[in-house]
Amino acid sequence: MDDTFWTALTTSILAALVTSIGIFTIRRFADWGHRNTTYFICFAAGVLISASFLHIIPKSFSMNPDAPVWLLVGFMGLHLFNRFLTAFVCEKNPARKDYVIGVIPMLGIGFHTFIDGFIYSISFSVSIFTGYLATVGMVLHEFPEGIITYLLLVRGGVAPKVAVMLAFLAAAATTPLGMLVSYPLVNNIDQQALGALLSLSAGALVYVGATHLLPRAEQEQKKFSLVALAGGVLVAVVIVASKA
Template sequence: MENTFLTAFAASSLAALVTSAGIYVIRHFERWGRENSIYFVCFAAGVLISVSFLHIIPKAFSMNANAPVYLFAGYISLHLFNRFINAFVCEKSSDEQYAIGLVPMVGIGLHSFIDGFIYSITFTVSIFTGFLAATGMVLHEFPEGIITYLLLVRAGFKERVSLLLAFLAAALTTPLGMLVSYPYISQISKPFLGALLAFSAGALVYVGATHLLPQAEREHKKYSLLALGAGVLVAFIIILSKT
């Protein structure tokens, strides 16, 4: 149990580190960050979608007979959460700086906090399941750090303030979410853990297929399809090496 906690905490901390790397790169190497961050998005999407359908969802189905319901709930919940954030940004705020910078930052912070829950859930199921989920999740943190920082800068915040806010919202919240959720998740029954795993899988599918892939389609980068395929291939290799 102690090893599970340490592994989950290490993975969530690595996610925070990768997010911080994204923030650093876009601040100091803006051109490179803008041109190449989409490849991280594509690779992460390939990994997340593949590991969800090939390992995490079957694992959840074997643990809980009602897992399909929780899978759907996870997907639709994240969709509604993002719709709420977008509606709040577009319709509820008259302050341009608040709408462009702070509200998306809060949304990203909540999303990253929930990511911490996923680390707790997947690593509690097994180290291998947690490793598969973390492979895609960690990589998608890099462009998330870039996006958070750029939104704050474009909203008029100073660079140092944007750096600090982006780190607090996008990076620090992930290990914090893991630390908050782990004591509860590590003590629940197997069927309930299966339900949570299915819910997490729905969230991962949403992040990969509905959040990340549309970004790749908008960018039309030359090697984006190759990066997506590489993510799928890496997921296949990891899963097949376990079986």
Template sequence: MDTAFSLTLITTGLAALVTSAGIFTIRRFEAWGQRNTSYFICFAAGVLISASFLHMIPKSFSMQSQAPVWLLAGFMGLHLFNRFVTAFVCEKDPSARDYVIGLIPMLGIGFHSFIDGFIYSISFSVSIFTGYLATVGMVLHEFPEGIITYLLLVRGGFRPGTAMTLAFLAAAATTPLGMLVSWPMVSSISEQTLGALLALSAGALVYVGATHLLPRAEQEHRKFSLVALAGGVLVAVVIVLSKA
């Protein structure tokens, strides 16, 4: 368990570092970041979706008979949260609209990153391999997440320095925090409960990849976006097959 805790802490720190790198990159090399963000998004979506279907979902099904219910709950839970955020933005005072455009998505991304910390804890509690597989996809999607958070805050009217600070606190620092909060609970639960949480996490990952990352990339109609997506799928397949 000490080894699993150390690896989980290291990977959440890596996730925060990658998110910070995304924030720094878009701040210093904004033109380059905007040109290539869709490729990062597609690649990350390919890994997340494939890893969920090829390993995390089957693993949860073998541990928990009601895993399909939890899988649906994870997917629909994030969907409903996004609907809530959208409705909350629309109901805001028009005079505060500019700042809200940056703040509300920042809060939503912050919540998602906090839950990411739970997912790392759950995955490494199941097995080192499951944690490693989840880490590959999740770390890859942290880079564009940092970029997106920063850009939304800047477009909302925040100064670049303030946007960098807020983006780091919301998108980067929350992941290790979520891991530290969840680890004491996750490390002492039963296999049935762990399977349910793994299915819940897999549903969330599928939602992030299929409805959060891919649609954003498709809007840009980039020439090699399918290549980037296929590359992400291939990476997940190779990792899973290497374990078989």
């Protein structure tokens, strides 16, 4: 294996480690996390929606002329899966009626972090400097991503120990997995294919933020929820600026 492979793998593992630290930090301070879940939901909505509109969607549109179609597929695909989960899991088992608030965001975030692994492979294959620039932007959002995934799973009724495992698999392990899967194929992944994948993930993230997180936050009407939402938007702006 060449130096590029090991550098890309190391940085993707670093991203997974940062996410894991976020998961285990919020697990350690569970009571505080539960009291402030609404603020984390608002923060997550701000990050996911803003990052999608400010960076992921424009980038994918510039790479693939069919990206709007994939954006719609990502959005509607997750909506249909939500309907399936609600009809065949939640309605048949009332004890699991809130599972969608955790499972759907977990799937959206998991797919997105898997695509992040592709970006590590591709950016480091372009140049080491390009790879490090991409790393700065992506690692910035890993810590809160782990926290958000865990909290939403617990909020949806998943047992804390199971939520830790699922959050780790979805938000952390998928990044190095995506890097390992994509690296042997990196020379065959053209801009249009990556653009389609990015647009698909953006559609999923917009769906999670706009239809799951924001409505739930609005129901509870916490005093500083708008401040938390603005904080998420600001973090997304910082991430986008660091990648510029």
